[in-house]
Every structure is written in C-alpha cells, then in structure tokens.
Amino acid sequence: MDKFKRMIFLCFLVFTMTNCSNDDNQSNNQDIAIILNGQWEEVAPCNSCSVIIFGKNNTITINRENDPEDLKMTYTIEKDAIRVDRMWEIGNRKKTNLVMVIYNSDETLELKQFYATDASSTTGFNDVTFKKIDL
Numbered sequence: 001m002d003k004f005k006r007m008i009f010l011c012f013l014v015f016t017m018t019n020c021s022n023d024d025n026q027s028n029n030q031d032i033a034i035i036l037n038g039q040w041e042e043v044a045p046c047n048s049c050s051v052i053i054f055g056k057n058n059t060i061t062i063n064r065e066n067d068p069e070d071l072k073m074t075y076t077i078e079k080d081a082i083r084v085d086r087m088w089e090i091g092n093r094k095k096t097n098l099v100m101v102i103y104n105s106d107e108t109l110e111l112k113q114f115y116a117t118d119a120s121s122t123t124g125f126n127d128v129t130f131k132k133i134d135l
Helices: 002-036
Strands: 038-044 050-055 059-064 071-078 081-089 094-103 108-116 125-132
Touching: 002 094
Parallel strands: none
Antiparallel strands: 038 050, 038 125, 050 059, 059 071, 071 081, 081 094, 094 108, 108 125
C-alpha cells in the first residue's frame, strides 16, 4: 500500500509542477507588459537623447533628440525578454533581436542589446537604460 501512495503522490507532484510553469510564463508576460507600458526617457548611455514609447499592439516608437523622424518597431514578449523587430533597414535589411528586460528598484528600465546603432558596437546594439516619464 505504501508503494501505491508514493506513486499517487509522485503523479500529483509532477502534475502540479507542470501546471505552475505555464502560469509563471503568463505571469511574467503580463508583468513585462505592465512595466513596459508608457513613455521612458533614455538616461544611459546618453542622458535625454531619446524617448521610447511602448504603445498599443506591441509597438515601440523612438523619438530621438536631433532627428525629426521617429523610429518604429514591434515586439513580442518571450519570458523575461522581448523580441524586437525594427521597421527600418540597417545594412540593407531589417534587424530583429532578443532584448533582455530588467526593471530596477529605482524605477529604471534596462534593455540589454536594444538600441540599433550604425557601427559603434560589434553587434550593432547597445545596452540602454531608461527612466519612466510620469505624464
């Protein structure tokens, strides 16, 4: 009888663990969506050089300080990261990459390997830190 009880407990444990992982992924996606919502001003590597706006339908708009043309992107949430699809060409093609999202206790948002540059880094992307703009 003990063997039967252990088998039931093991089945219950496996069932419980597999169900939690799906809920956790949905929770992470909802958390990232809530964090990203709104407008963020760049604080590093360049202070106040750009503002990003996370809008409806998973869109990103970048307003750069000395450029009248806004840059447009779309994104999808993948666990604790976002996959960013740029709507402009870099080197004759549009770039897509996975961007790690880190929200800090000082209400700054770090996007790892986010900003597309002309050639200032080996990958063409830099880590960028933003501060939430209260409207």
